[in-house]
Amino acid sequence: MKLVTYHKEGGYGLGAVVDDYILDIKEATGACCMLSLLDMGDEGMKKAREAVAKAEKKIKTGDTKGLLRLSEAKLAAPIPRTRKNxxxxxxxxxxxxxxxxxxxxxxxxxxxxxxxxxxxxxxxxxxxxxxxxxxxxxxxxxxxxxxxxxxxxxxxxxxxxxxxxxxxxxxxxxxxxxxxxxxxxxxxxxxxxxxxxxxxxxxxxxxxxxxxxxxxxxxxxxxxxxxxxxxxxxxxxxxxxxxxxxxxxxxxxxxxxxxxxxxxxxxxxxxxxxxxxxxxxxxxxxxxxxxxxx
Missing domain, CATH: 3.90.850.10 (Fumarylacetoacetase-like, C-terminal domain)
Incomplete structure (x- = not known):
C-alpha cells in the first residue's frame, strides 16, 4: 500500500492511494493519524488493506463516490510530526x-x-x-x-x-x-x-x-x-x-x-x-x- 497524510479542512486526513484516488481510511481502521495506524500494528494494516480492496472493486465499476482525486489532494509528510528526532x-x-x-x-x-x-x-x-x-x-x-x-x-x-x-x-x-x-x-x-x-x-x-x-x-x-x-x-x-x-x-x-x-x-x-x-x-x-x- 501507499499510505498518505493529506490536508483537509480542520486538520489532516489519513488515506491510502487506490489507482488515481485517495481513500480515507480513518473510519475503516479506527486510526486517527499515521502514528495511530502504526500503533495498531498488523491489525491496523489488515483493516487498511481490506478497505483498499473494497475501493478497488468499486472503482472498477466506475463508482468513485467518497474518493478524492490524488491530483487534487495536498499531501503532507506521511508523519507530520514524529514523536522523537x-x-x-x-x-x-x-x-x-x-x-x-x-x-x-x-x-x-x-x-x-x-x-x-x-x-x-x-x-x-x-x-x-x-x-x-x-x-x-x-x-x-x-x-x-x-x-x-x-x-x-x-x-x-x-x-x-x-x-x-x-x-x-x-x-x-x-x-x-x-x-x-x-x-x-x-x-x-x-x-x-x-x-x-x-x-x-x-x-x-x-x-x-x-x-x-x-x-x-x-x-x-x-x-x-x-x-x-x-x-x-x-x-x-x-x-x-x-x-x-x-x-x-x-x-x-x-x-x-x-x-x-x-x-x-x-x-x-x-x-x-x-x-x-x-x-x-x-x-x-x-x-x-x-x-x-x-
Whole structure:
C-alpha cells in the first residue's frame, strides 16, 4: 500500500492511494493519524488493506463516490510530526565520503546524527532559505519507518520491524554544519526534512537495497545511483542502533546520501528559486522549491 497524510479542512486526513484516488481510511481502521495506524500494528494494516480492496472493486465499476482525486489532494509528510528526532546516517555511500575532499577511510561503524521533528515538511512544500543560513545544500536519501518496537534486534529480524519506506531530503546548511562539529545546527533548521510523498509498505518495495535513487535541481541531474551502494545496509543500521537502545513505532531513519551534493558539484549549492526533485524507485518523488524567509 501507499499510505498518505493529506490536508483537509480542520486538520489532516489519513488515506491510502487506490489507482488515481485517495481513500480515507480513518473510519475503516479506527486510526486517527499515521502514528495511530502504526500503533495498531498488523491489525491496523489488515483493516487498511481490506478497505483498499473494497475501493478497488468499486472503482472498477466506475463508482468513485467518497474518493478524492490524488491530483487534487495536498499531501503532507506521511508523519507530520514524529514523536522523537529523526535519526540520520552520515558518510554512508563510499563515493560521497570521497567527494568530501578528506583522506579519511570509510567509517568502520555507522555514523548517526539527528534532526528535530520541527524540520519536517511536506513532499511538495517549500524549503526556507532563512537568515541563519549561508550555504544551502541538498541530500536525497531513502528513509524507513519503524513499525514494531524492538531492542537488540538481529540483522536477520531487522526487516520485520519496518512499517514502510519514504523518500527523504536531508537539506543541509554547510557553514552551520561545519561550525557545529556534530552537524545538529546545520541539519536542523525549520523545513530541512521534506519527506514522502507516501509511506510505502514493504510488500510493494521488495528489496530496499536495490532501488535507484536520484536528485535533480532545476531539472539537471545532480545525484544518481542505487541503494546497493550503501556502506551499511538497513539490517546493519537497525541492529547497530537497537543495541541497547529501544526502537519505537513511528521512529524515522534516513539512510544517508550518495555523491553529487552541491558542495562538491560543479553546478554548486542551492539558491532561492531553485526547485529540488528527489526520488527513489517505487517510492515516488518530492518536489520542493527554495524560498527566502519572509
Amino acid at each position: 529523526i535519526v540520520c546516517l552520515g558518510l554512508n555511500y563510499a563515493e560521497h565520503v570521497k567527494e568530501g575532499g578528506s583522506e579519511r577511510d570509510l567509517p568502520p561503524h555507522p555514523v548517526f546524527f539527528t534532526k528535530p521533528t520541527t524540520t519536517i515538511t511536506g513532499p511538495y512544500d517549500p524549503v526556507v532559505y532563512n537568515k541563519a543560513v549561508e550555504k544551502l545544500d541538498y541530500e536525497v536519501e531513502l528513509a524507513f519507518v519503524i513499525g514494531k518496537k524492538g531492542k537488540y534486534i538481529s540483522k536477520e529480524d531487522a526487516y520485520k520491524h519496518i512499517a514502510g519506506y519514504m523518500v527523504f531530503q536531508d537539506i543541509s546548511a554547510r557553514t552551520l554544519q561545519r561550525q557545529h562539529l556534530q552537524w545538529y545546527r546545520g541539519k536542523s533548521q525549520d523545513t530541512f526534512a521534506p519527506m514522502g510523498p507516501y509511506l510505502v509498505t514493504p510488500d510493494e518495495v521488495g528489496d530496499p537495497m536495490k532501488l535507484n535513487i536520484w536528485c535533480k535541481v532545476n531539472g539537471a541531474m545532480r545525484q544518481n545511483t542505487n541503494t546497493s551502494d550503501l556502506i551499511f545496509d538497513i539490517p546493519t543500521i537497525i541492529s547497530t542502533l537497537s543495541d541497547g537502545i529501544t526502537l519505537e513505532v513511528g521512529d524515522v531513519f534516513a539512510t544517508g546520501t550518495p555523491s553529487g551534493v552541491g558542495a562538491a558539484h560543479p553546478l554548486g549549492l542551492l539558491k532561492v528559486g531553485d526547485v529540488i526533485e528527489s526520488g527513489v524507485e517505487k517510492l515516488g518523488e518530492l518536489k520542493n522549491k527554495v524560498i527566502s524567509e519572509k
